[in-house]
Amino acid sequence: MAWRAKRNRLPTKLELAKRNVDIPNKMCALSESCEESADHIFSACFVATSVWEGIERWCGLETIYAFEVRYLMEVFNFATGGKMGKRIVHGVIVVVWCIKKARDDSIFNGKKANIGKIVASVKSLLFLWLKSRSRFKKIVWKNWCKSSLYML
Ligand SMILES: [Zn+2]
Structure with missing residues (x-):
């Protein structure tokens, strides 16, 4: 999905309309x-920027300025915190996934996006992803929720 987002190949309303799919409302499902x-959903939309702010605070990162999805995918190149910090920031894919899921839930299930829930989903998915790797077996959920930095 991240690869498709980076190459503008996700079936967003605008991309579907370009391919002659009848899309009566092309407005963002998250913000209208x-x-x-894809660039709007993952970087420009106020829902996405609010989620990114939550992740920045949690990870202790400086503000991420990315106006296109492809730049978001390169954030880890500039991450601090050594190898661990870079691995955590690789979680950018998890953030993109959770924003996409919130967008899909809005369209297909009529659920309004909740920024706090999206950030919580990112934390839990990233925790499970890292915990399943032998190198990160010792991470503890209680500490993880406070900040991902306790691992560094
Ligand atoms: Zn939007």
């Missing part, structure tokens, strides 16, 4: 503020 493109 702009036409729905």
Whole structure:
């Protein structure tokens, strides 16, 4: 999914309309503020920017400025915190996944996006992803929720 997002190959409303699919409402399912493109959903949308702010605070990162999805995928190149920090920031894919899931839930299940729930989903999925790797077996959920930095 991240690969498709980076190459603008996700079936967003705008991309579907470009391919002659009849899309009566091309507005973003998360915010209704702009036409729905991958760049909007994952970087420009206020729901996405709020989620990214939550992740930045949790990870102790400086503000992530990315106006296109492809730049989001390169954030880990500039991460601090050594190898562990870079691995945690690889979680950018988890953030993109959770935003996409919130967008899909809005369209297909009529659920309004909840920024706090999206950030919580990112934390739990990333925890499970790292915990399943032998190198990260000792991470503890209680500490993880406070900050991912306790691991560094
Ligand atoms: Zn939006």
